[in-house]
Amino acid sequence: MVHAATLRRWMWTLVVPLLGMTAPGCTEEAGARRPEVAVTARSADRNSDGTLKRLPPGPPAEPPFTLVLPYEAFGPSAMASRVLGPEWWSWEPGGSFAVTDSFDVRIVVYAGRSASDVRARYPTVRGASDYRYVAKDDAIAYLDEQIASLAREAPADEDDFDFGPLKRRLEETRHAIRTKLGPSKPVDADR
DSSP: OOOHHHHHHHIIIIIHHHTTOOOTTOOGGGTOOSOOOOOOOOOTTBOTTSOBSSOOOOOOOOTTTEEEEEGGGGOOHHHHHHHHOOSSOTTSOOSOOOTTOOOOOEEEEESSSOHHHHHHHSOOBTTTBOEEEEEHHHHHHHHHHHHHHHHHTOOSSTTSOOOHHHHHHHHHHHHHHHHHHOSOOOOOSOO
């Protein structure tokens, strides 16, 4: 689903010029065929589509069974999406958000509980909570893989990007999971 604001922007920047039309409120003398739009600032606590950037607090973590972490604890979306899904709201098809938008997606790492029990305790409810679920062993395997990959990407010179801070953040996440959840216990139910 594409947001109405995005459709309007596409219409005024693509369709109207193709048809040789002038949008209402435009000044052709300036060479602009775009409408003069009053800039309305969204409040700092809302995204471009009007959704909240920070959702209400959810149930607390229950060590040694669950640990709730922010999405960022697993790295940027380009890295973590194959395990956690995209960083935007799970109820949105995504992809058409402003750069300043942020999404309060929480990751529940669990051990000694079934996935269905964890989903019942930490439900995703449109506009109220957005959780992603990952078993402890899967989270540790992902973090180990990414940390090893980043260790191989050490900068060759000062102009190369330094992945050190990202690697340290992933190491901190791995340490928190191991510290809070302890050794995993086998679960016969679905993971």
